[in-house]
Amino acid sequence: MNPVSSARSEGAGNGARASWFYNPQVRGAVFQVLVVLALLGVLAFFAYNAKTNLERAGIASGLGFLSERAGFDISQSLIAYTNDSSYFRAFWVGLTNTLLVALIGVFFATIIGFVVGVARLSHNFVIRQLAAVYVETLRNIPLLLQLLFWYKAVLSVLPSPRRSLEPLSGVYLNNRGLILPEVIREPGSSLTFYALIAAIAVAIGISRWARKRQQETGQQFPSFLVGLGLIIVLPLVTFLASGMPIHFEYAELKGFNFAGGVVVNPEFMALLLGLSLYTASFIAEIVRAGILAVAHGQTEAAYSLGLRPRRTLQLVIIPQAMRVIIPPLTSQYLNLIKNSSLAVAIGYPDLVAVFAGTVLNQTGQAVEVIIITMLVYLTISLITSSFMNWYNRRMALVER
Amino acid sequence: MTNKILPIVFGAALGVAATAASAATLDDVKAKGFVQCGSNTGLAGFAAPDDKGEWTGIDVDVCRAIAAAIFDDPKAVKFTPLTAKERFTALQTGEVDVLVRNTTWTMSRDTTLGLNFAGVNYYDGQGFMVRKSLDVTSALELSGASVCVQTGTTTELNLTDYFKANGMDYKPVVFEKLEEVNAAYDANRCDVYTTDASGLYSIRLQLTNPGDHMVLPEIISKEPLGPVVRQGDDQWFNLVRWTLFAMINAEEMGVTMANVEEMKGSDNPNVKRLLGVDGKFGEAIGLSNDWAARIIKHVGNYGEVFDRNVGPNTPLGIARGVNALWSKGGLQYAPPIR
Numbered sequence A: 001m002n003p004v005s006s007a008r009s010e011g012a013g014n015g016a017r018a019s020w021f022y023n024p025q026v027r028g029a030v031f032q033v034l035v036v037l038a039l040l041g042v043l044a045f046f047a048y049n050a051k052t053n054l055e056r057a058g059i060a061s062g063l064g065f066l067s068e069r070a071g072f073d074i075s076q077s078l079i080a081y082t083n084d085s086s087y088f089r090a091f092w093v094g095l096t097n098t099l100l101v102a103l104i105g106v107f108f109a110t111i112i113g114f115v116v117g118v119a120r121l122s123h124n125f126v127i128r129q130l131a132a133v134y135v136e137t138l139r140n141i142p143l144l145l146q147l148l149f150w151y152k153a154v155l156s157v158l159p160s161p162r163r164s165l166e167p168l169s170g171v172y173l174n175n176r177g178l179i180l181p182e183v184i185r186e187p188g189s190s191l192t193f194y195a196l197i198a199a200i201a202v203a204i205g206i207s208r209w210a211r212k213r214q215q216e217t218g219q220q221f222p223s224f225l226v227g228l229g230l231i232i233v234l235p236l237v238t239f240l241a242s243g244m245p246i247h248f249e250y251a252e253l254k255g256f257n258f259a260g261g262v263v264v265n266p267e268f269m270a271l272l273l274g275l276s277l278y279t280a281s282f283i284a285e286i287v288r289a290g291i292l293a294v295a296h297g298q299t300e301a302a303y304s305l306g307l308r309p310r311r312t313l314q315l316v317i318i319p320q321a322m323r324v325i326i327p328p329l330t331s332q333y334l335n336l337i338k339n340s341s342l343a344v345a346i347g348y349p350d351l352v353a354v355f356a357g358t359v360l361n362q363t364g365q366a367v368e369v370i371i372i373t374m375l376v377y378l379t380i381s382l383i384t385s386s387f388m389n390w391y392n393r394r395m396a397l398v399e400r
Numbered sequence B: 001m002t003n004k005i006l007p008i009v010f011g012a013a014l015g016v017a018a019t020a021a022s023a024a025t026l027d028d029v030k031a032k033g034f035v036q037c038g039s040n041t042g043l044a045g046f047a048a049p050d051d052k053g054e055w056t057g058i059d060v061d062v063c064r065a066i067a068a069a070i071f072d073d074p075k076a077v078k079f080t081p082l083t084a085k086e087r088f089t090a091l092q093t094g095e096v097d098v099l100v101r102n103t104t105w106t107m108s109r110d111t112t113l114g115l116n117f118a119g120v121n122y123y124d125g126q127g128f129m130v131r132k133s134l135d136v137t138s139a140l141e142l143s144g145a146s147v148c149v150q151t152g153t154t155t156e157l158n159l160t161d162y163f164k165a166n167g168m169d170y171k172p173v174v175f176e177k178l179e180e181v182n183a184a185y186d187a188n189r190c191d192v193y194t195t196d197a198s199g200l201y202s203i204r205l206q207l208t209n210p211g212d213h214m215v216l217p218e219i220i221s222k223e224p225l226g227p228v229v230r231q232g233d234d235q236w237f238n239l240v241r242w243t244l245f246a247m248i249n250a251e252e253m254g255v256t257m258a259n260v261e262e263m264k265g266s267d268n269p270n271v272k273r274l275l276g277v278d279g280k281f282g283e284a285i286g287l288s289n290d291w292a293a294r295i296i297k298h299v300g301n302y303g304e305v306f307d308r309n310v311g312p313n314t315p316l317g318i319a320r321g322v323n324a325l326w327s328k329g330g331l332q333y334a335p336p337i338r
């Protein structure tokens, strides 16, 4: 809004006395600027104070350490890293490991949570009770204990490398992890990838077209099945037609362990299992509450319009339940992300273990490392919640 | 985990804790009536509560000796168990007065952490422990192994250097707490356990079947372990350093827990100065002149402390080796009291 014009309109009654000084909008803005400046001032003071205090105590300070050689190894890394890389690189290794387990954890927790939540409302007594036991048990045991339990369970079930299980040819499972053959791409393999992208694009197009046509003519089209078929068949045909341009490099037992291949560490498995199952128990309750929040009259109304139960669930219940589900679901996602920092207890190299653990200790720069770590978690949380807020707005009641 | 690290952030920013460096620790300690000592979370022989809940160990005895020197009471100590990762911040923020926790004296720790090492109470080196069933006899056969190690230690870095220097591969599995490393190794997650050799002997006893494991002969690093204090408080630094020296000198002079009263009548001028019969050495470090006599009466000399906690007749069964007195071919050597 334009402050000048509003000042005029407000001041109209008081005549010429209305100067900018009395304009509530100008005042509001000035005070906000002052508050922000004061806040920045306080932060700058803290930073300056910290620096002089650390200097006086003879403790190294500053961010220069980030470019120094790390000198330690990390057991799992999504990006290239050796002990000659910098501390900053080690930071990225930790961060990507955190994001990896958090993303996959959110995925599984959501699926398990929805299944269990719906199961809690099942008409089948056994299913309903099983779901209730699941929720009550997992929700009420501290996550750290569950992680330690899963880690111990994973380790005690799996055999030693020399006695590895081989569920599929070339895939090994032992207490050093799940060892998969490495996929080596040959020239031409990107064609399959492009085919996949094209198939996804076409599938989205079909579903849009189908929806529009249904709205205009009422005719339905099985766009989901067609789209899915397309996404599977098109890349597959391309892959075969281009002469299967990949090959596998299998891991081999050498001395203590398998050499080569892609290894999924037991630490990762245990952490993923623990985080997903624990968070799913909360999500299940949220889903149950969301479904119960949709008045029964809605179902009856849908039935009387002739919708079948599945369509009723899909078109009437779920969309309304989602409005109740999404906000608390967001906080469960945030919890999962933050809980992933318990990784350090079971030896998974996440951000806290690598950066706020090893790096902090080898450099001794606790203040800098802790502040960076806190900022990173804050940023991840803010991004997650703004995404979920955006999604929530899309799902919210669109009033016409 | 962060509960012991976070204070340094607030402390530094708000300007309270970091100034503790210039405070007179001895006055604070006298005022509160006990020494707050940063120790291990439990490593038999070095620092661990015994079956009666009393802390014992070679590191614990340094703390008790400090308390004995100040208060004539070796029990005037409170212990704060610290993981490898928490220890330095706990000392920097003033949560503990002195850190005696099998901590290796290195240049970066001495020069960039705002801390000072007051001496060496145990000369150690890093070793490897493996299952006997692996049929390995040398660390040079370990290529490809998974290695369990504790975070925040010199161990983590030495490990990298050693494998690199010998052109070998390995997979580190890193935990924060000692019990987590032990559990993972016990569950066969790793082929190898690496830490200070003394630690290996102690840890081996905590495994399900100690007899199934052996320590390999290679020692891959120098780990001089000793007490640490904050930089900038010379009086306290001197007190801690000379407490250790008094114990070593006492062994050299043959002053023991049993004979300390009797030795006060000795004609040996060295013994007289040590026990405060002659001179005002105690006053110079803010204590009474019988400070060393108190240490020896309550805690014993260095040799007694070693034998009681880690020596050949304890479950750890460690030989004196390099920790023998210099006069017996070892490295333990204290400057004279004069």
Ligand SMILES: N[C@@H](CCC(=O)N[C@@H](CS)C(=O)NCC(=O)O)C(=O)O
Binding pocket: B040, B041, B042, B043, B082, B083, B084, B101, B102, B103, B104, B105, B150, B152, B153, B154, B155, B176, B177, B178, B195, B196, B199, B200, B223, B225
């Ligand atoms: N001397 C090495 C290692 C010291 C260390 O932390 N050792 C481990 C394994 S022996 C330990 O004492 N852990 C016990 C604990 O975390 O309480 C150092 O100063 O970095």
